[in-house]
Amino acid sequence: MPTESHLLMDGALHVYRRENSRYWQCSTYLGSRNHRQTTKEASLAAAKDFARDWYMERCVEDRQRRRGGVALLDSSVQPLIAGPGASTDGRRRQTPTGPSFEDAAKAFTSEFEIITLGERNPRYVSSKSEHVRIHLLPFFGNTALADITAGKVQEYRAHRQASRVDPKTGKPKKPARATLHSEMVTLRQILKTANRKGWIVALPDMTAPYKTSGKLEHRAWFSPEEYKMLYEATRERAKNPPKPRWREVCETFHDYVLFMGNTGLRPDESARLQLRDVKIVNDESSGERILEIEVRGKRGVGFCKSMPGAILPFERVRKRKNLKPTDPIFGKTPRELMNTVLGELNLKFDRDGHVRSCYSLRHTYICLRLLEGADIYQVAKNCRTSVEMIEKYYGRHLKNTIDAAAVNVRKPKLLKKTSSRSDG
Template structure:
């Protein structure tokens, strides 16, 4: 009697069209075949060779039936194109795109796209298939409390469609498909005029006053350094228009105090490194004093985890030193107390319900510049963005962008001169005067209306 160890590990059946084999460290036999342009594999769920062969033949015949009836689709699968895309994309954009952004594509594929499209031949993905995916994402997740669908945000779904388009473009380059299906939303209406959450002038003054008070009287003494840093952070951001991630990378050597030759004012010239690579920014004059306070504020050389940059209460003043040129201006930016101040002043949400954050200070800078009449192109250049973004998200809701003198224009109507020899048109008599005249002259038919 042969044991399982002495039994053959593979069989070729039906003239080599069907293969039955057993992998290492597995007690079940597997079967595979090549049909309709791709390989098919399955497990027989049997460890006995005879039963495994019988199950494999039944599986092969069922595939043949599906192939003849048109149910078995051929061609490369979506998961093959996704694997190819991940390898190419990571290699081609290395050093150019943020590593977290590259990982985001893989995450979207693994969590959302592959479970829906993975086993689907890439040639079978049509316009309607993409819309079916949109419906699936809008209705598949349910809220445990209310039972209502948890719809992803518009931007989240848009990013997933971008990843899907990348995979389809990869399949087209490889010759697996002839064209890319239309992945745009079929029922997209004209978007409403939206804006980014920003602070109006009274709201901004309230925020600055709250941070100033917090810097003078911090909730806890050990937070004094952080509260002073927060106050200068708000003033610095609202007068430079930097993105929070750009401010987080900013070092003291990146900022220079200069006298602007055009305005004769003292401003900051900043070398910015962030989302758009390396760029430059010129600040408002009000950003100079906060930066000088940041330069003069002493800190410890090395901070303990979850500690303060001012050190503990037991530390001596001699152990603190001014920051070095290579030090970050805003270390541990994510730990600032801005959210606490926004909650205290009830400024966390704007009139439209939009959530405010550190990014809102950049939006405030742009809106204030527009309200003062600055040129849109120069604002976009100084903020390292495009004119289209400024017009779409900022200028559309600023009332100062409407020129009243250009809108409320009335055409002057000049009196036309009367032609020479033209008779002056007689004005018709009023009805009351005509009736009184008829009474005096004898009525309508020439006779007195009443005896005299």
């Protein structure tokens, strides 16, 4: 028999405690049957709060049952397996329902290519599906979108730091900063898709906690001495290739290095370059013969005016390949040959550990132009980038961009006044 009892909800709800028990219980009569439940609370105030919530759930169940539907919470069915984070106090709590992360990921991958309207690189579009299939979906899976919070996103970041193991060392193989950033961009795009469909009200905070401002490091480039070493090595390789059948490839690679170092094109832009996109002209402002190049790349169509040193390698390639107007000048980027030559010259990494590649020829062009005193706005315009990018990744690492005369300013020393005493 209950030793102490309290009435709530106008007498429809009973909260009571039996003899020799420290926990309060609650009961009500609904739908021609009695309902009872332990609150698992020793405090009367906490037990009353639990009882009110429990009573409202029973009312909703009873109303749903009388309307011919299925009960929202079936007290007779208990979960077979308690998942991580499940309650261990025996209470029945509502679990978030609605569309899952998998539903949002499928919606995103199915419409992403259509949304981009073919303006993005096909490899970039396919990488989104790889991010979902390999990393995001195995972690989030059928998680309800309502459960993806800022804490869940941070758990994913921590998970990725140890998700792969290096087979050689047996230690976790951490992803590169750019790799993790790309995955977080894909995750944000999936959640934006869910937001557009009305599945979530707002996106969670996805900023990385504990992160301070990173160092501003320069892009890997070749100093004038290193660039001279590179093209002299490619010239020697073109004259004496490792195998006679590689002669044409080595000669084209030598011209590629000179052409890229005198134009500042991106590797993907040079790969798309056709003979009809290049013209040899006499520049009126400089009085030199240069190349006018119509560039097609990630920024759309732009134009580039080369240094005079780009004419000779261009003419050699045109004559060697007997190019037609629609033929590519260089075609596929020679990454393997570049890595081979850089490895032989011990130039694959700069002193800060940055990896050099074909893209470093573009960085070399920009740095050499700035070292020669070229106008930074004109360099940015010719390279189809912004002044901000050049100042951030190139300008601040070059000594010639600092005007010593403007920095080493000194105030003129004041002459001491000589005091004269008057006789008198």
